[in-house]
Amino acid sequence: MISTKNLLYLKVAIGTLFILSVSRLMPHPPNFTSLIALSFYIPAAFGLRFIPVIIISLLFTDLIISLHSTLLFTHGSVLLIGLISRYFNKSLLFRVFGTATGAVIFYLVTNFGVWSNGSYGYDINGLITCYTLALPFFGNTLLSTFIYSSIIETIYKFYNINFKITKKL
Numbered sequence: 168m169i170s171t172k173n174l175l176y177l178k179v180a181i182g183t184l185f186i187l188s189v190s191r192l193m194p195h196p197p198n199f200t201s202l203i204a205l206s207f208y209i210p211a212a213f214g215l216r217f218i219p220v221i222i223i224s225l226l227f228t229d230l231i232i233s234l235h236s237t238l239l240f241t242h243g244s245v246l247l248i249g250l251i252s253r254y255f256n257k258s259l260l261f262r263v264f265g266t267a268t269g270a271v272i273f274y275l276v277t278n279f280g281v282w283s284n285g286s287y288g289y290d291i292n293g294l295i296t297c298y299t300l301a302l303p304f305f306g307n308t309l310l311s312t313f314i315y316s317s318i319i320e321t322i323y324k325f326y327n328i329n330f331k332i333t334k335k336l
Contacts, residue, residue, distance in 0.1 A: 184224040191228045198307040204315035211252035218249040240280025
């Protein structure tokens with residue numbers, strides 16, 4: 168018999184995998200996925216123990232799309248976003264600021280990973296070029312993060328679920 172706690176974990180894992188897979192595998196503009204919103208809201212709503220669900224779901228979709236040289240930076244930024252989500256869980260305004268912070272973290276960390284691969288040279292000009300050329304992708308990341316976050320907030324309000332961290336780790 169599956170415990171209530173394990174059943175919740177299983178439901179969240181399947182739901183996260185489904186939502187992330189659909190948003191990453193269907194045709195979409197670059198960086199327009201549910202990744203940042205899920206990375207923020209799943210740990211904020213259910214607790215830090217759910218961060219592996221997001222990372223495993225991301226890895227699963229990466230295996231389908233293809234593995235890439237910035238995988239550690241992408242997964243590391245998702246981990247960091249999940250870890251900070253508990254500090255932005257006080258109100259809707261805090262969560263909006265938290266998801267924006269998550270998008271900035273993703274932009275900074277993943278583009279540092281791109282720069283560290285050497286495509287733009289290993290100097291300050293290459294670093295600036297890398298971050299500058301990534302700005303359109305950052306716009307898509309912000310827009311998708313706010314859209315998916317709005318959907319998540321609406322679902323939570325509809326079901327009257329409070330944003331409480333279930334267990335501090």
